[in-house]
Amino acid sequence: QSALTQPASVSGSPGQSITISCTGTSSDVGGYNYVSWYQQHPGKAPKLMIYDVSKRPSGISDRFSGSKSGNTASLTISGLQAEDEADYFCCSYAGGSTWVFGGGTNLAV
C-alpha cells in the first residue's frame, strides 16, 4: 500500500497545457484501468475530475483529460484557467476493495 508518485508541483500560464504524472506499480495503476483524479481547493473536499483512466463525470470540462501507459497515468489540463489552480490527486484501485492515492501535485496558474 505505498503511495503513488506524483510531482510535488507544476505550473503553467493561462491558456497553456500542463500534464501531471502518477506512477504506481503493476499491483495498482498498471494492473487496473481504474485510475481516478481529484481536484482539491484549499480547505475544500476533493472533487472527482476523471475516472476509469480517461472518463469525465458529467459537468467536468473537456479541458481535463486522462491517459495511462504501463504503470504511469497522466492528467492533462489544456487551456489553463485561474480557477484550475488547486491540488490534484491521483488514485488507483488496488484490488480487494482497497485504493491507493498519490501524494498530490500543486498546480500554480
Place this chain on the structure above:
Amino acid sequence: EVQLVESGGGLVQPGGSLRLSCAASEFTFSNYDMSWVRQAPGKGLEWVSTLSGGGGNSYYADSVKGRFTISRDNSKNTLYLQMNSLRVEDTAVYFCAKVSSVTTFFDYWGQGTLVTVSS
C-alpha cells in the same frame, strides 16, 4: 444532490478513542459501498477503510488495521468510524466518501472532520 456530513472530530490524547459519523442523504444509502479517506495536515490523501452496502464486508489500510472499525446503520443513513488506540500520526482531516456504483472510484465526498491526536 448527494450530501455527506461528517461529525465527531476533536482533540484526543494518544491511546484514546473517538467515533466519527457521516450522515448521508439524497441517495439510497444501503445500495452503495462507503469509505473513509484521511488527509494529514499539508499531506496527501490516504485511503483508510471501505464497507460494503450491506455492511458485511469491510476493508482496512494496514496503517489502521486492528485499531479502527468501520460500520454503518442503513436505517439511519449513517456511516461510522470507531478509532481506538489513536496515535499522533492519525492526526488528519477524515473525509467520508461514497464509492461509485461500479466500485472503482469515489464520486462524492463530505467536507471532512478534523481529528487531532496530541498530549
